[in-house]
Amino acid sequence: MEEVRLLKGNEAIALAAIRCGADGYFGYPITPQSEIMETLMAEKPWETTGMVCLQAESEVASIYMVFGGAACGKRVMTSSSSPGVSLMQEGISFLSGADLPALIVNVQRGGPGLGTIQPSQSDYFQATKGGGHGDYHLIVLAPYSVQEMADFVDLAFTLAFRYRMPAMILSDGMIGQMMEKVVLPPFKPRATDQEIEQSCPWALRGKAHSRGQRIASSLELDPAIMEKQNVERQERYALVQEREVRCEEYCCEDAEYLFVAFGSCARLCQKSVELLRAEGIKAGLLRPITLWPFPSRILERYASQVRRMLCVELNSGQMIEDVRLAVNGRVPVVHYGRMGGVVPTPEEIVEELKKSL
């Protein structure tokens, strides 16, 4: 039976993790996402599904606990907020280099530095362009509702395992803290050892002697082999870009003005579209759901249809670079952003669009 609850975005992530057969969560407290670990510890999933939950001594330790679990083919995750995710970048690079699937949740707060605990989208570059050292990408999902916080956990794990790469849910303090009605996903059992052996023939299972040694490593000193590994990884990324782009087009068919926004900003822009349409201005919203792979081709189609695109972001203009690359100068693209934890109202966004008319 469907279970409907009123939940914070952070709580939804935790409950969805238990329900989607996650094997482990390792984390370190940081505002505005601490409810994720708090909810897990209160739920005690180790007594029901057998999911391991552990409070680590740092974000660095958390991400390497995730590495250990991922190397064993387990569905493991961590969550943090911007400064903590910066600390994890070394480990995320190592996971990418070892081609391991994992889930990292970033409930962003304003920065740089210790910044603020209020919402922000200023980690877009870090999330979509790699983040740590080396050539790599994460699959980045941007939820714009509490429902999507719940739904994207299983999706992120599924994609991460399909392409053997880490996935990130890039949320923010607004989506993490706000409460909404959520239909919780149905319970899915954790993968059995046998299922892991079948679906993850690379997973460390401690059986080196009888079926050949398995190594989880990002190290290779021979440049020729290292290049080959990189080429293979980039080919996989190309597949992801071809197959896994997700976005939502809202009132776009006849739009003359297009908002491009993700996550919490997309939520605000949805309302702005309604306000503008009530005034007879044909506005639409294109909401990238996957920030990487970015919906460039879909955006490109609107370049010849709309008069102007307005990127609304809680930052100084990050996603706008990808939008401009997609439309390649064929349509003016302007930026409206707030920083430091300030969230604009739908009315302010409407005014900003009118300014550019």
Add this chain to the structure above:
Amino acid sequence: MNNNIIAPENLVYQKSSLVKDNVMHYCPGCNHGTVHRMIAEVIEEMGMQDNTLCACPVGCAVFLYKYIDVDTVESAHGRAPAIATAMKRLHPDKLVFTYQGDGDLSAIGAGETLHACNRGENIAIIFINNAIYGMTGGQMSPSTLEGMKTSTCPYGRDVALNGYPMKIANVLAELEGTCYVTRQSVHTAAAVRKTKKAIRKAFENSMAGKGTSIVEIVAACNAGWKMSPHEAHLWLEENMFPFYQLGDIKDK
């Protein structure tokens, strides 16, 4: 008397089936190879060859998986205890151990090591202390002795500048989570036998769920110390052992 040395009845020693045939990259005179061999032997003698997970370090033992036939994670520098923590918690039935040097364990990985030990993770930590960063060319580590010359303290470790050599095993022994902390060496045949027993005990403790075991091996790095293997082992006895005294520090 049958002089055929290949005849099975004349076999007195055989390498463990867990020791792989790859040529080791270790310098002649290095102690890593000896410790690797004992780990392989203990795993085989315990019948755990199909039930073991290893987290190897960054440092000279970075290629441990090329020499010991166990499923292995090549950790980031210092993070092996965090990796081993998750592997053991997700696979409580497996033997999980880390293999770390002094730079890895007591400098960059001090936090991960301390907290894994404090949680009493049921893992074994094999800790090679040669008072130097071997792989990167002989820099000072936390356990470099006072006055000892390295490439980053070419005039000898000055405690006013660099602080004091760290007896990390003694610190770890203070934690409730550790059940067995011992300091051994492999500079003589007798010492090798004692170290092997210590490794066995550490591995058995882990499987019995008694908490974290640490086997520190005070080792020579003749290449890094810029000595012949023989000189390095004499230096080890004369200088390292008085400060890093051998024997059990904790056995509960």
